[in-house]
Amino acid sequence: MRLDGRRRLAALVSAGTLGLGGAAAAVVLSGSSASSAVRPAASPSPSASTPLQPSMAEFDDFLAVQKKQAASAPIHKLPHVRLATVSVAGIPPVPLTAYRHAAHAEAALQPSCHVPWWLLAGIGFVESGHAHSGGSTHAGWRGVARPPILGPVLDGSHGFKAIRDTDNGVLDGDRRWDRAVGPMQFLPSTWRSWAPPGRFDGHANPQNIFAAAKATAGYLCAGGSDLSQRHPLALAVYSYNHSFNYVRLVLSVGARYAGMSPDQLGVNLLPKDQPAKQHKKHAKKAHRHRHHGTTRGSHRAATTTASASPEPSASPTPSPSSSPSPSSRPVPNPLPTLSPIFGGH
Numbered sequence: 001m002r003l004d005g006r007r008r009l010a011a012l013v014s015a016g017t018l019g020l021g022g023a024a025a026a027v028v029l030s031g032s033s034a035s036s037a038v039r040p041a042a043s044p045s046p047s048a049s050t051p052l053q054p055s056m057a058e059f060d061d062f063l064a065v066q067k068k069q070a071a072s073a074p075i076h077k078l079p080h081v082r083l084a085t086v087s088v089a090g091i092p093p094v095p096l097t098a099y100r101h102a103a104h105a106e107a108a109l110q111p112s113c114h115v116p117w118w119l120l121a122g123i124g125f126v127e128s129g130h131a132h133s134g135g136s137t138h139a140g141w142r143g144v145a146r147p148p149i150l151g152p153v154l155d156g157s158h159g160f161k162a163i164r165d166t167d168n169g170v171l172d173g174d175r176r177w178d179r180a181v182g183p184m185q186f187l188p189s190t191w192r193s194w195a196p197p198g199r200f201d202g203h204a205n206p207q208n209i210f211a212a213a214k215a216t217a218g219y220l221c222a223g224g225s226d227l228s229q230r231h232p233l234a235l236a237v238y239s240y241n242h243s244f245n246y247v248r249l250v251l252s253v254g255a256r257y258a259g260m261s262p263d264q265l266g267v268n269l270l271p272k273d274q275p276a277k278q279h280k281k282h283a284k285k286a287h288r289h290r291h292h293g294t295t296r297g298s299h300r301a302a303t304t305t306a307s308a309s310p311e312p313s314a315s316p317t318p319s320p321s322s323s324p325s326p327s328s329r330p331v332p333n334p335l336p337t338l339s340p341i342f343g344g345h
Contacts, residue, residue, distance in 0.1 A: 007320040009255070011310030026070050043044050053261065061231075065239045070074035071190045071219050072241050073180040074129060076159055079126070080251055086256040091121060093145050095183070095209055102213035108219055113221035114228040120220075120256030123240065124183055131183035145207040148173075155228050170201050184216045194219050230266035265270050 026138040030308065088096070124130050134145020155177045156162030162177070168187035169175035178188050184206075186194070191206050194215040198204030204211035225232040237247045248270050252262040262268065 012283045018168065033308055061235055064165070066242050068189065068239070069190065070240060070242050071186060071187065071194070071216070072185040073163075073241060074160060074241065075126070075246060078243075078245055078335060081249065083251065083252055083256055083262070086125075088257050091125075092132075092136040092141070093259070094131055094141055095124055095136055095213075095246065096121070098143060098213040099124065102217040105214060106217035109218075109285065110221045110224065111222060113222050113225055114226060115217050116227070116254070116258065117342070118254045118257035119237070119250070119308070120216055120226065121257050122250040122252075123210075123237070124213070124248050125253045127185040134183060135209065136183075136209070142203065143209045145183055145209070148181055148207050149185070151185055153177050153179055163189075165191070167201070171206055172189055182212045183209045183257045184212040186212065192214065205296060228337055230269075234266060234270060243273055244271050 017269035042249070058104070081263070091099075099117040099120040100316045102120055103115050106113060106115050121130070128145075128149050130136055131149060132147050134147065134149045135141050136145075150172055152158065152160060153174060154160050154163040164177065165175050165188075166178055171181045171188045171191060180187055181191065183206075186206055189196055191202060195203035196205065196211050196214055198211065200206075204215075206212055206215075220227065220236040222236075222239075225236055227236055234251070237250050241247075248262075248267050251265045251267050251270075255262045255265050255267070
């Protein structure tokens with residue numbers, strides 16, 4: 001089953017080197033990052049006076065990924081995270097072991113992928129707080145969420161896309177609509193493709209964090225992407241959940257676990273969701289022109305600045321919000337070439 005999933009996503013999450021345009025992400029971060037064996041190359045500093053003008057080509061890979069169903073359901077409101085409080089010490093021991101085991105196992109299967117344990121931990125943090133509601137902080141917890149961790153009913157209400165039942169309620173207890181399941185919040189349909197074998201219709205229990213972390217590692221490594229490069233790294237997380245705000249938050253948290261700043265993973269080069277939607281609209285229009293033989297030169301998005309976002313800018317003492325707040329600092333155009341985030345392997 002897992003190999004089938006790899007084939008379906010192979011063409012979508014391939015490695016790349018293009019830069020990512022958009023407003024700089026600003027997650028509340030105070031204090032310096034701890035030193036780490038991971039030493040990414042420094043990114044060129046953006047100019048505060050250069051307008052934001054990302055190229056349509058920059059979104060091609062993301063548009064391709066968005067055509068396929070994500071691994072997890074959209075998160076209606078991302079948690080507000082004070083990154084200065086995020087550290088490896090805050091990960092319960094069983095989830096931490098699960099993330100490390102999953103990354104190690106995937107390295108044996110796909111050594112060129114370089115999926116890091118801290119990326120799995122970043123996803124686990126955002127999706128379920130490392131299975132907090134499933135008992136992961138309790139002494140003696142053995143890795144299975146009790147009570148089960150279930151996402152909202154995906155019946156089309158509250159802004160969620162309607163997804164009819166795909167598992168006959170075996171995984172999520174709902175025979176009419178699907179719900180994301182487990183610590184890594186897989187949709188039942190994607191869980192069937194990526195889960196290790198087990199007793200749930202032939203698949204492992206999605207509430208088991210060891211199985212869920214392993215499935216996540218396999219999903220992220222689909223297509224042989226090298227996640228030591230910034231663009232494939234962002235693209236892999238975006239394939240998991242189609243939201244740039246989600247990608248920024250996962251990478252920001254993961255960076256803290258890795259002892260890096262978010263900017264070292266290219267978070268400051270990622271767009272916000274609302275501007276990204278505008279650019280995608282223009283990209284689709286340009287794509288239609290190309291296919292109809294229209295030659296109107298290079299089609300570019302309208303200049304966008306972070307001040308167009310309804311979200312407040314970051315400050316040392318922000319009020320709680322549902323997602324990281326964008327910075328007012330624009331990204332330069334042309335965009336810099338992104339460097340590998342690791343010094344070597």
